[in-house]
Amino acid sequence: MTTAHQPDIRPARLAQSAYAQAFADASPRLTRSQTLLEAERCLYCFDAPCTTACPTGIDVPSFIRRIAEDNLRGAARTILESNPMGGMCARVCPTETLCEAVCVRNTQEDRPVAIGRLQRHAVDALMESDRPQVFTRAPETGKRVAVVGAGPAGLACAYTLARQGHSVALFDARPKIGGLNEYGLASYKTPDDFAQREVQWLLAIGGITVHHGWKLETTAQLDTLRRDHGAVFLGMGLSATHVLGIPGERLNGVRPAVDFIAELRQCADVSTLPVGRRVVIIGGGMTAVDAAVQSKLLGAETVHMVYRRGPEGLSASQAEQEWAQKHDVRLHYWLAPQEIVGTLDLANPTATDAGHVCAVRFARQSLVDGKVTPTGETEVLQADMVLKAIGQQLGNPLLQQAGFALQDGRIATDAEGQTNLSGVWAGGDCRYGAPDLTVEAVEHGKQSAHAIHAYLVET
């Protein structure tokens, strides 16, 4: 295939004034009046299904009743007791598949109580109050714990341990802490620097020392951590995007969606960010949706989100899919990427990684006798930019060297996150079986913190 097409990637596709509106809060705050009306819809269920559905087990009816009783501080405390990152989770949780999915109001009225938005109302009110702290750190225990990775899992673990009086050394490779909360979520989900404001709230408990720009790269580092601390928690997430393994993957204009999202989140003026006129996102998860919608918001003309299986396999929730469609993202199913086509002569396969992407060729697939099978047809989507949102992997050879039991490339642990190395726990995306939601990472961190606390008290 030969083409002389010129790529069209550039910043400032929109009028300067349009950006602020495009990247404004996706789910504006409820007013006080809306909050009280919505809180009143909660039936205060016995053994509430929403609480059971919450990975962190927030006592939802109790916090909503406190909101209804004008006790926002008590409501926030109830939330944060179970989930110290209840503020972020209120913004990013796919509540429509968790607490709100099982709300009995669905059965009665086809509309659940807006639990996520109520939760946000309560936590925001607390954090913006003049007494934002609700918990007091227990007396210093003299025990030291190292936490590697300051994403949701690491922060939740560090916070829970610090609250119990332990001293936590928190290590992170990036300039800012927060992990994917800071670098991996769409801007409109966490506007107004909420990730950092939440980090500040967490650190204010005291007893946590942050070490920036620290990356776990050698077994010697791990040995030192284990020697100097009573316990170690690993929550460093996943660092490498999976490889498609098709020709053209290294063409200019092809990049991991997480990098695109991170750049966007850290950009002070998004109008300076280049975006393709035509963007193809490969993948079907929430990262794919975040990348697709934000491409559109930056001014891309056409954005295709392409998934190799059918709609039922998509890991982005129904609400996320609707959000994408609302932003005119075109969803394609049953298309497996076959080749990323560049602007240079591609007749010669050895030259496929030269030049700039201009299209992606997909093989159409279908389900035959329960097996995904190519139909023989191909489809080509023109593209100036290709974002890969096909999941990430650990990509850290150290773990194997250090003797960790791994499973599917991630660290194998028990139910509370304890690894096969004594005194070492792991949680969040780097732990095997992690279902990849922020709220689940938080629960990992919290569970491991409780296990570590019990372990430290014994030793």
Add this chain to the structure above:
Amino acid sequence: MANLHTTFAGIHSPNPFWLASAPPTDKAYNVNRAFEAGWGGVVWKTLGEAGPPIVNVNGPRYGALLTPDRRLMGFNNIELITDRDLDLNLAEIAEVKRNWPDRAMVVSLMVPCQEESWKAILSRLVDTGADGIELNFGCPHGMSERGMGAAVGQVPEYIEMVTAWCKQYSKLPVIVKLTPNITDIRLPARAAKKGGADAVSLINTINSIMGVDPTTLTMSPNTGGKGSHGGYCGPAVKPIALNMVAEIARDPLTAGLPISGIGGIGNWRDALDFIALGAANVQVCTAAMVYGFKIVQEMADGLSNYMDEMGFTRVEQIVGKALPTVTHWQYLNLNHISKAVINQDTCIQCGRCHIACEDTSHQAITSERDGKRHFEVKEDECVGCNLCALVCPVPECITLRSLAPGEKDLRTGAEVSDKHADWTTHPNNPMREASKL
């Protein structure tokens, strides 16, 4: 179409819905609007003696008990009787009555407990064309401290005395408005009848304080930091009023005395409750103050459609219709057995029935079956108390089933009897002979 025309103590009105003596009937402007909207009659806001009018506070006169979605359940006020000049009121009453001859025009009165005072005010009414008078023996605030309103209504002898004066000095029908702020409502009603009253109306408002401001720890509502108890009304007081109406209607000493039912009436269903328990018409205030005068149209239409449906042609046919079902507790059939039934098809599985029963009643509702959320009545524990049906958020999801005679009550193991047996005959009652009233 049912005829809603009623005659109450000789006073005709095109429907049984009157506006009670209160702010909505304070002046010609409001009353004209009320009649335009369709109200059958009004009781003009209470007139006092000639001379300098009374003075109201210039702060909040009203307080409310609201549901969280701000529907008004209870209402309280500290407004006094009219604060307008007597002559002006009388002139307006005459003019409005002239313009609306088919509507009931009753004038509420409250003057000091002296024969001369009553004689004087009654003589002023003669030329107004008013259809009747209502004696305000009920206002619990402001005027009662001056020896009027509830201060009279709480002393049956005064009621009888003043009523007799009014019958002596006026040809108009006399309706005595009763205060609920007493122990036994039958006594003032009997006194009114003895004094010659043509009818009673009830209830007036109930002594109340609405709450406390949590920041200032000041009672509410308050005027410049101090408050005073007000009169409570609105939907929340209806059950109290219904009981009092039924008490008077059932009392042999007041039997046949027309009753104008007042207290929390906001729709035709409320009105029907009062009428079926003995009221010949009803008076409304709070609902009009919340929604405006137009609600009378829905009330009249609702009652009319109900009557058509039930085959009633005149309101009188319903008056007191439910009274034979009201009795003393000791005559309730203790052999009657009810059990709650949960409709599994409409149950939304909130579990409120379970926790209410489990924590506060008879542990008669399950919470799971085969490891799954499931709420079902355990008939061997259920006493048929009705709590579950009331806390259930789904209408008609939980109902009470009456066991048929011969059926086994799983709680007691006994067969349900078809015989009536009440406390007066119950073996556990040591006073079973004496308890027969």
